Amino acid sequence: ERVGFDEAILCARKSDAQLVTIMDRVLEQGESCLMTRLEPEVFDRFPAHHRARVDYDAVSRMGYFNWSRPRTTGPAQIAVVSAGSSDMPQAAEVIRTLTYFGAPTRQFIDIGVAGLWRLLGNVEELQKFPVIVAIAGMDGALPSVLGGLVPGVMICLPTSTGYGVSHSGQTALNAALASCAPGLTVVNIDNGYGAACAAYRALNMIRKAASLAQGC
Amino acid sequence: ERVGFDEAILCARKSDAQLVTIMDRVLEQGESCLMTRLEPEVFDRFPAHHRARVDYDAVSRMGYFNWSRPRTTGPAQIAVVSAGSSDMPQAAEVIRTLTYFGAPTRQFIDIGVAGLWRLLGNVEELQKFPVIVAIAGMDGALPSVLGGLVPGVMICLPTSTGYGVSHSGQTALNAALASCAPGLTVVNIDNGYGAACAAYRALNMIRKAASLAQGC
Amino acid sequence: ERVGFDEAILCARKSDAQLVTIMDRVLEQGESCLMTRLEPEVFDRFPAHHRARVDYDAVSRMGYFNWSRPRTTGPAQIAVVSAGSSDMPQAAEVIRTLTYFGAPTRQFIDIGVAGLWRLLGNVEELQKFPVIVAIAGMDGALPSVLGGLVPGVMICLPTSTGYGVSHSGQTALNAALASCAPGLTVVNIDNGYGAACAAYRALNMIRKAASLAQGC
Amino acid sequence: ERVGFDEAILCARKSDAQLVTIMDRVLEQGESCLMTRLEPEVFDRFPAHHRARVDYDAVSRMGYFNWSRPRTTGPAQIAVVSAGSSDMPQAAEVIRTLTYFGAPTRQFIDIGVAGLWRLLGNVEELQKFPVIVAIAGMDGALPSVLGGLVPGVMICLPTSTGYGVSHSGQTALNAALASCAPGLTVVNIDNGYGAACAAYRALNMIRKAASLAQGC
Amino acid sequence: ERVGFDEAILCARKSDAQLVTIMDRVLEQGESCLMTRLEPEVFDRFPAHHRARVDYDAVSRMGYFNWSRPRTTGPAQIAVVSAGSSDMPQAAEVIRTLTYFGAPTRQFIDIGVAGLWRLLGNVEELQKFPVIVAIAGMDGALPSVLGGLVPGVMICLPTSTGYGVSHSGQTALNAALASCAPGLTVVNIDNGYGAACAAYRALNMIRKAASLAQGC
Amino acid sequence: ERVGFDEAILCARKSDAQLVTIMDRVLEQGESCLMTRLEPEVFDRFPAHHRARVDYDAVSRMGYFNWSRPRTTGPAQIAVVSAGSSDMPQAAEVIRTLTYFGAPTRQFIDIGVAGLWRLLGNVEELQKFPVIVAIAGMDGALPSVLGGLVPGVMICLPTSTGYGVSHSGQTALNAALASCAPGLTVVNIDNGYGAACAAYRALNMIRKAASLAQGC
Amino acid sequence: ERVGFDEAILCARKSDAQLVTIMDRVLEQGESCLMTRLEPEVFDRFPAHHRARVDYDAVSRMGYFNWSRPRTTGPAQIAVVSAGSSDMPQAAEVIRTLTYFGAPTRQFIDIGVAGLWRLLGNVEELQKFPVIVAIAGMDGALPSVLGGLVPGVMICLPTSTGYGVSHSGQTALNAALASCAPGLTVVNIDNGYGAACAAYRALNMIRKAASLAQGC
Amino acid sequence: ERVGFDEAILCARKSDAQLVTIMDRVLEQGESCLMTRLEPEVFDRFPAHHRARVDYDAVSRMGYFNWSRPRTTGPAQIAVVSAGSSDMPQAAEVIRTLTYFGAPTRQFIDIGVAGLWRLLGNVEELQKFPVIVAIAGMDGALPSVLGGLVPGVMICLPTSTGYGVSHSGQTALNAALASCAPGLTVVNIDNGYGAACAAYRALNMIRKAASLAQGC
Ligand SMILES: Nc1ncnc2c1ncn2[C@@H]1O[C@H](COP(=O)(O)O)[C@@H](O)[C@H]1O
Ligand SMILES: Nc1ncnc2c1ncn2[C@@H]1O[C@H](COP(=O)(O)O)[C@@H](O)[C@H]1O
Ligand SMILES: Nc1ncnc2c1ncn2[C@@H]1O[C@H](COP(=O)(O)O)[C@@H](O)[C@H]1O
Ligand SMILES: Nc1ncnc2c1ncn2[C@@H]1O[C@H](COP(=O)(O)O)[C@@H](O)[C@H]1O
Ligand SMILES: [Mg+2]
Ligand SMILES: [Mg+2]
Ligand SMILES: [Mg+2]
Ligand SMILES: [Mg+2]
Ligand SMILES: [Mg+2]
Ligand SMILES: [Mg+2]
Ligand SMILES: [Mg+2]
Ligand SMILES: [Mg+2]
CATH class of the missing domain: 3.30.110 (Translation Initiation Factor IF3)
Structure with missing residues (x-):
């Protein structure tokens, strides 16, 4: 491929x-x-x-x-972060896609901006991940906050949760794109599959760099 | 009036x-x-x-x-919070309007979501204010974060800073309206005058309640 | 909390x-x-x-x-105003939320702009309320008219009633935000819960000011 | 023609x-x-x-x-109503067009919703006009209020005054179209010429009916 | 009333x-x-x-x-014009409302722009009507064509028929508002009731002028 | 190429x-x-x-x-039709592009829907053209009317003339796309160059068919 | 007709x-x-x-x-190209309409931009068609790629497949209209009937040119 | 940091x-x-x-x-790809930002979808880059085509070039987000700085993986 x-x-x-x-x-x-x-x-x-x-x-x-689960090797290098129960389907789509690709993930839930302390309690852990998928609907503030705290590849997945001016995810999408936090990247609303593919592209490049380096 | x-x-x-x-x-x-x-x-x-x-x-x-500055009495009860230099004109419009009305304010700048630690360092102080005007452009994440941390009346003033999907303040406006933080209220984009009037309405009701209570 | x-x-x-x-x-x-x-x-x-x-x-x-009704004390300080039968669910959401918080409300219905005389007949009463939630769909003219007549904290709740250019509440939302009446604040379309929280924030600050003043 | x-x-x-x-x-x-x-x-x-x-x-x-002012006969049958100074150019376009057509007008200014009493003071007079052009920008609440009080042909002229969610007159336009007041008609934003033509069509039909009736 | x-x-x-x-x-x-x-x-x-x-x-x-049909007197003075079968519900709403008000109407169907010859064949008849309600969905070209051919009061009723860029009637609405034909007026999408009320306002003023003239 | x-x-x-x-x-x-x-x-x-x-x-x-005018052979097969003076720059862009390509054109101006008789007077002539570029701004009604009357390839060029709900040509664009007249095709707003290229593609295929046929 | x-x-x-x-x-x-x-x-x-x-x-x-299939003569001159299974209903609408008109078509499927090699393998064949209907949803990249490779009349049919920012076909529509490939023409979203009519107009003109040429 | x-x-x-x-x-x-x-x-x-x-x-x-150029070490790992002269300022913003960060880049220009052969001629080279910034305005087809051909991290930078339905870059943005090519990520319109930061995040993780691997 x-x-x-x-x-x-x-x-x-x-x-x-x-x-x-x-x-x-x-x-x-x-x-x-x-x-x-x-x-x-x-x-x-x-x-x-x-x-x-x-x-x-x-x-x-x-x-x-027609699939049989590959043996997954090594620790999770992709973190999947979301605020709570409303964004569960999208988080599941990201994780299931990466599982299919043979990439282990670690899920962080209840990491919403409203409960900032829970988020802060996980920052140190999140800073260790080379790739983070940040899922958020409504106002989409999570990626902005997270993006200012961690150095990894940030892939923002806006979701269609919410009503009124949430505009079916458009507000969360725009907030992630217009974020002050530098270097955020974004995929289409509810596109958990695409976010997983983007994460997998990054993981592949990281793995390749590691195996090249190991080769020397 | x-x-x-x-x-x-x-x-x-x-x-x-x-x-x-x-x-x-x-x-x-x-x-x-x-x-x-x-x-x-x-x-x-x-x-x-x-x-x-x-x-x-x-x-x-x-x-x-044709105005002469009234004697302002008492401590500031209205906090005016913004992220930085781009939103200065709007912050100034809020403060100058409240000065005209005879309401002292206290300004907090450089309180952006990107630099979360500066914001957190001011939370304790901000929790004491009965009225807060939160100014933010671009992704408008500041009101969501602040709104989950303080109990006062929250008046969000979205600004037209930013470009592309900032859509001249529409994204910041929608983010504030769609916020997960409960009980935020919002005014028109760049409407510093309106935010000040809203703050002044709240202040008037607080002052009136206090003087009624004192009367008993 | x-x-x-x-x-x-x-x-x-x-x-x-x-x-x-x-x-x-x-x-x-x-x-x-x-x-x-x-x-x-x-x-x-x-x-x-x-x-x-x-x-x-x-x-x-x-x-x-798992809730038992608290004893509510004192008179209603929050007025919930709407035009009529179409906006009833949103008005109910505001009132039921405030009831849960232990804040008594007074409801005014049939206060639409089309029947201006009914609105005018209630102005004197409404001027006494420190906090008003004004609910309106379609053209959203009620907040503008009310906002020029009363001094209290104004929280506008646009509703998704109407069709065509009502745009599911967007027109009522924009009309409230762009209002000539100074100092209106606005929440998301159909967000009765959020309007109630905003009203409750104001009420809390008013109560606190009163009890502080009484303390002296 | x-x-x-x-x-x-x-x-x-x-x-x-x-x-x-x-x-x-x-x-x-x-x-x-x-x-x-x-x-x-x-x-x-x-x-x-x-x-x-x-x-x-x-x-x-x-x-x-290349025009010479026609002798205008009879009293004004078209009222041109606006809120204030910002909408003056549009009001002038309406009046000047009707003057060109030989139709006398009467102008009402400072008839804004914010100052409801001034509006109410003119209602009795306005009820006598068979045709009313109602001009409003920003939230466009004037046509809704007026439309519930007078029986004449209502032609609403939204203007591009305002900023932010006024969206260059789109909010005022939508508010007039979505109005609860029955039987309002609307023309394009800032289209004073078109509003005048619409008023003139109505006036022509009224004059024609009168002269036919007189003939019998 | x-x-x-x-x-x-x-x-x-x-x-x-x-x-x-x-x-x-x-x-x-x-x-x-x-x-x-x-x-x-x-x-x-x-x-x-x-x-x-x-x-x-x-x-x-x-x-x-709880209504009994009033005796309708005199010939129809309001024409209700539409292109065909898709806009029938809206045409029916206009006619039934006017019937309720006691205003006789005459309906013209199959008057679409695509079949221009049918439209042209009715122009002479339509020029006699003091009030015309022009109904059109999709591209909304009918009002523009008609408006350049007849002198009466033109009330355009855009409908939500069509798909894709018809945008549920928004395109027909905008086309009527932006029309080159001078003096068209417009009501909300699918608002047959409102179009009828607008027509009835005009009819009332015409009848009043006639009866005043007859009185002299 | x-x-x-x-x-x-x-x-x-x-x-x-x-x-x-x-x-x-x-x-x-x-x-x-x-x-x-x-x-x-x-x-x-x-x-x-x-x-x-x-x-x-x-x-x-x-x-x-660095161009020298090619000898143009044969009669014009592309008609360029517009309503009037406002759309002249776009009409000129179409014609100048086709001139560059060596394709003779015939221009029809003052063919607006408002003056339907002028349009009808040219229909017989227009029916002879295998390719027609129809230019229209504001309500964009011209293509709809024309499209029902002629059999040739119809290329609609919406223009950004107009104001308010003309939305810089978006309304004319949508009206052409949503037209009841069957088989209209459309290019981007003000894209006279693109309309000319589309016309030239059609002309090339027609010329090729003719020369193939002649060959037999 | x-x-x-x-x-x-x-x-x-x-x-x-x-x-x-x-x-x-x-x-x-x-x-x-x-x-x-x-x-x-x-x-x-x-x-x-x-x-x-x-x-x-x-x-x-x-x-x-009430239709009986006409004898179709000659080879297909209209190619109907699409990416895959999601756009099948629209492709079918194009083909069935042209079949009704008596115009033979040739269908190319699985010609998506993602699998560029399949597209390239068909270019030589596609360059022979005087008329091409290019069907694409989501990002609508197919017409842009194809348009730079073939000389025929290009009719782009955007489809409503996709979610989120696909905006029910609006993105594919805009991408086709804003394409860098010169001379693309576009019809309404999901308007397979319209695309077929446009193709048929072109075919008619080509056939007419051929039979005229043959005549000489 | x-x-x-x-x-x-x-x-x-x-x-x-x-x-x-x-x-x-x-x-x-x-x-x-x-x-x-x-x-x-x-x-x-x-x-x-x-x-x-x-x-x-x-x-x-x-x-x-107040900056002095750091010694840049090693070959370019970030490719910056654009179609041509109109997107030069955005490409320059990406490259200059990465230069500031000390990350060497390689620029590919004239890689537009319209001239597909130039793009195809560079694919083999582009497949070697772990990180690619793909810049495109107007229809934004470049990222879709590229994304199906290369395995690296794809960061799409939509630009505001174009007119009409390009909508100041919104169409290119949406096309990239809605792309059929899997795993594309996107930044705000004209946000060359943000695209560079995103590329640098990926580069940092790749470098870190390499140095960790080398360490073992
Ligand atoms: N061209 C740019 N586009 C988007 N964000 C930028 C750009 N330049 C700087 N920034 C970010 O904008 C913020 C700077 O805001 P300020 O404090 O107003 O200078 C920081 O978060 C920067 O990383
Ligand atoms: N910067 C502002 N933003 C919004 N409203 C304003 C502003 N300044 C004044 N107003 C309001 O606009 C109205 C003044 O309109 P005018 O009569 O045209 O001066 C009053 O209702 C003011 O309260
Ligand atoms: N201010 C105006 N707003 C809208 N339409 C106008 C205005 N002035 C003139 N028109 C109309 O625009 C058309 C004139 O277009 P043109 O032939 O380009 O001058 C005619 O239909 C006029 O009735
Ligand atoms: N006025 C125009 N409108 C739309 N596209 C154009 C126009 N002029 C040139 N083009 C196209 O834009 C591209 C030129 O882009 P560039 O390489 O930046 O000059 C080519 O695909 C041209 O065919
Ligand atoms: Mg959330
Ligand atoms: Mg900011
Ligand atoms: Mg209502
Ligand atoms: Mg006004
Ligand atoms: Mg129709
Ligand atoms: Mg025109
Ligand atoms: Mg597709
Ligand atoms: Mg480009």
Whole structure:
């Protein structure tokens, strides 16, 4: 693969027939694939022999098709940080994608700006991670605060939680993009898959640098 | 006055002739007035006898017309908090308006989210203020952080600083409105005059409650 | 609590499992909590032993969990003003939140700009309130009219009623923020909980000032 | 003319050469014309023999070209109402256009929602007018209040005054369109010419009805 | 009534209980009322004794409550023009409202810009109407074309038909407001009731002028 | 060239130094180029030896660099239609680009929807053109009307003329895209160059078909 | 037909009764018609004798009513290009419309920018087509890449696939309109019918040129 | 420094006096600083003794204050890719910031999607870079194409070049965020400084991994 990882199947807006065709082809080629935005009711309509090959999780709405868990080696180098229960599906999408790629993660929850002390209590730990995915909806203040405290690669994942002027995540997105904290990067609203891919790109480059250095 | 304070003259978009007529009328009635959004070049074109009666400040772009400073009594009960140099004009508009109303203020600058430690060093002090005006542009994260730490009346003043998705203050405005911190209130972008009026309304009610209580 | 009141549980977008976990924890710690945006059908799915501990109201979509009504003392100092039947859920959210906090309110309904005479008939009464929550959808003209007539702290709550260019409350929000009436403050669209918290912050400061003054 | 009045020349974005060509043609045909959005500096660059034929007014930025004032008959049937000094150019555009059409107007100024008593003092008078042009910027609350009090044809002219969420008149426009007051009609932001044409259409139909009735 | 006609009941967003209370009160006072945005399923849930008093129409989603048809006198003076079948509900809302007010209308359908010849074939007839309601969705070109051909009061009613950049009627609304045709007036998207009220205001003024003239 | 014509140089936002470098390179390679959005004051600052090689036109803000007019053969197959004087610069950009490409055009002006009779008088002529560029600002009604009357390739060029809800051409753009007239195509606001390229693509395919057919 | 093809019936927002009336009329006149946006459940509710005359396809949501397939002559001159499975309904709408018009098409799928090599492998083939419909959602990069490689008439059809900042197709639309590739033309989001009509206009002009040339 | 690099001074919107104060303080503390958005005319107004200490570049509008170039070691690991001359200022801002931080870069220009072959010719080289900053305005297609071809950390910098629906960079921003290419990250429009900081965060983590690995 040119970019270093497989593309996933975005199940939203695909018909049942299209999804079955894709799974057939994957099986034929003896491959596995990652399925995102797979609603429970769509999964339930899968033919039994396909459903049996899917490791499905309803919170992240993701399936691993024809996949066997790789042995994960080494400690987590990617931190996935979020404020609380509303952003759980997006956090799960990030973690499940990275698990599929074979990249261990460590999750930090209840790290919201409103309860600043909990966040501060974790800063020292977070400063050790080379890659951080910061998830936030509504006002999206978490990335700004975190970004001023840690040196790692910051990937901000705005979520569509909230109402009114939250504008389905647009405010959290804009807040992350306009942040005073320098060097934040951002992905599309609710794009947990994309945030995971971005984190994995960084991890790959770090691993490659380490193995090159080790080689000398 | 029904609402407890004078209306100000919004000088933007008024012709020189209109402004002179207003000042003439104010003089005739032996009154004073507050002039907002008064650009230096407009002020410079005022007739000399009017210009002599204006106490003008270029940072806040405000003038006190035919006004003599009241004796201010008691300690500051309104804190005006901002991140730094870019939001100075708006902070000045808040403070100058409250000075005109006879309400002492205390200014906190360099209290940005990026430098969280400076903010935390001031929290104890800020918790004592019954009214806080929190000024922030760009991502507007300051009000969210502050709002979770202090019990006073919070008036958020978003500013038009920033570029791109800052959208001339709209992102900071939305972030304050969508904040997770409970009980924040917000005024229009760059509306330092309005934030000051809101602070003054709260101060008036606090003063009234105190003098009623003292009366018993 | 640093800010003077408990945070509420925003039930929207939380799974049943997440809500049950939260209620379990609240019970364990012998506390109570306020639940907002709790849809009737979600409430109906609660386990019976939890449902029994919830004082639920379908209009405001709020529940008091494990809560016993405090003795409320003194007259209402917060007025909750709205135009009519369409904004009832938001008015209810404001009032139920303040009831939970132990703050008595007085409700004024049918105070719309279209029937200006009813509004004018209540002005004298409204001028006595130190804190007013003004609720309005569609064109949001009520806060502007009220704001020019009363001296108290004005908290405007725009609602998502209306269609077309009402833009789900955005027009009412902008009208309140851009109002000519000086010193209005605004909260997010349909954020009755936030308006109540803002009112409660002001009330707390007023009460504190009164008790300090009484102390002397 | 099919629609009952002449089209005007919108001078904005036309080159000097284009405007001269238009005036030449008007002269050749022995006609007159109304020029809108004619900036003073553009007018100053007109050839002298054309400038001499223009009755120019800088407030409304309008010129009457090759025109002689018609004898106006009868009392004013169109009221032009605005809040104050900021909306003066738009009010002037309405009045000057109707003057060109030979329709007398009566202007009401300082009729803002903030000073509700001044507005109420004029209601009885305003109820007599068959056609009212209501001009308002910022929050645009004036049309809503007026519309609930008078029976005439209501034409709302939103203006681009204000800043921040006034969004160059969009908020005032939306407030007028979303108004609770029934039967308001609206024209484009700052379109004083269009508001006048709309008023003139109504006046024409009223005059025609009257003369038909008189005929019987 | 100050404005010359009754306000209608906007049923959208009102609970069944609220609607029943309103109907009870109307009955008690021996009055009638007009109900708009009344969905069939809401109407079906009305108590039988109320349902019996409602003259309901599902296309316009309107009900006449406790109402008996007035004798309509004279020819139609209001034309209601639309392009075709998609805008039928809005046209029906205009016509049913005016019927309630006792104002006869004449409907022109299939008058779209795409089939320009049908429109042209009706121009002569349309030029006779003192008041025209022009209904258009999508690109909203109908009002612009019509407005250049007829002298009457033009009330444009943009509709939410269309998809993509139709933006739920916003494009048709803006096209009508920005029209080159002079003197068009506009109401909110899908606001058939408001368009009818505006037409009725004009009709009232025309009738009043006629009866005054006849009196002399 | 793969696409059948040269790319132009978009001069906006390029520094003088960058433009000179480009012209030097063009000269070196013995080529010519088309320069768009070339402001007069930028052109005036060109070195004399370059300025001498530019055939510049201030209305379209375009320059032909190092270019000699090709012999144009055959009749015009592309019609360029616009309403009037405000859209002249955009019409000029279309025509000058096509002239550069060697494609003769025929211009129709004063073809606005407001003066429908002028438009109708030209329909028969316009029906003969295989390619039509329809230019319109403000409400953008022209393409809709024209599109229902002619069979050729329709390329709509919305312009930024107008104010308020014209939104700098966005309303005209949306109206063309949402048009009821079937088969309209649209280019970016004020993109006369792009409209010309699109017209030229169509012309090329038509010419190619003709020469292929002639060959048989 | 003036424009060279029949208008289609847009079934969205039409009531069952309206659709039946239209089909009756088509039958009476011995014609056929094309029905777009015809949802399966609406089609299922058609009276049996009408349903029997409809050639319905659920992917494109289109019906051919009372239609018999014309003999198609000659090779496909219109290419319909899309990235993959999500844009299938829109591609189907284009192809089915052109089939109805009697214009053969050739479909290219899996031509996405992400898999650039597949796209490049088809360029030579695509360069032979005089007309190309390029379908793309999300970031809409396909038209830009294709437009720089082929000389034919380019008609871009943005789709509403994607989430977050895809903004229901607005981003893909804007990307196509703002493309650096010169001479792209664009239709409304998801407007497969319109894209087909535009392609058919071009095809008609090409065919006409060929037959004229052959004539000589 | 917690985040691994110095904050820059954003000179836009700061008064001359504020900038001088900042420079004084920097000098006093014997430090250096990076100044962004420093307009030539502002720089020219600096006091001579400060101007002498600024290494100023007008293209990037950046100054290095009191700074001496560090010895840069090792090959460039950050590629800065852009399409052409219009995006030069933003590319310069990225490169100058990284130079200040001591990180060597390699610049690729004329890599636009329109000239796909130039881009393809550089792919092999680009695949070697662990970090890539992809700069694009208008339709922003470059990041999508590049992102599917290279494995490194992708940081997209949308620029405000273009007009009409480019919406000052918003379209390029949204296209990058909505891209089909997996794992792209994005910064604010024209935020070259932020893109550089993000690249530097990644570089730091890579360097750290390498030196840790080397240590073992
Ligand atoms: N800077 C300002 N921002 C918002 N409102 C203002 C400002 N200055 C004055 N006002 C208000 O604007 C109104 C003055 O309008 P005018 O009569 O046009 O001077 C009054 O309601 C003032 O309270
Ligand atoms: N200030 C104005 N606002 C809106 N439309 C105007 C204005 N002045 C003139 N017009 C209209 O704009 C059109 C003139 O366009 P043009 O042919 O470019 O001069 C005519 O339809 C006029 O009725
Ligand atoms: N006025 C214009 N509007 C839109 N695109 C243009 C214009 N002039 C030139 N272009 C295109 O913009 C690109 C030139 O970009 P550049 O390399 O920065 O000169 C090429 O793709 C041109 O075809
Ligand atoms: N060009 C720039 N774009 C975005 N942020 C910047 C830029 N230059 C400096 N900054 C950041 O803006 C903040 C500086 O704000 P200030 O204290 O007002 O100078 C710091 O957080 C800098 O890292
Ligand atoms: Mg959150
Ligand atoms: Mg700031
Ligand atoms: Mg209301
Ligand atoms: Mg006003
Ligand atoms: Mg229509
Ligand atoms: Mg035009
Ligand atoms: Mg796609
Ligand atoms: Mg570019």
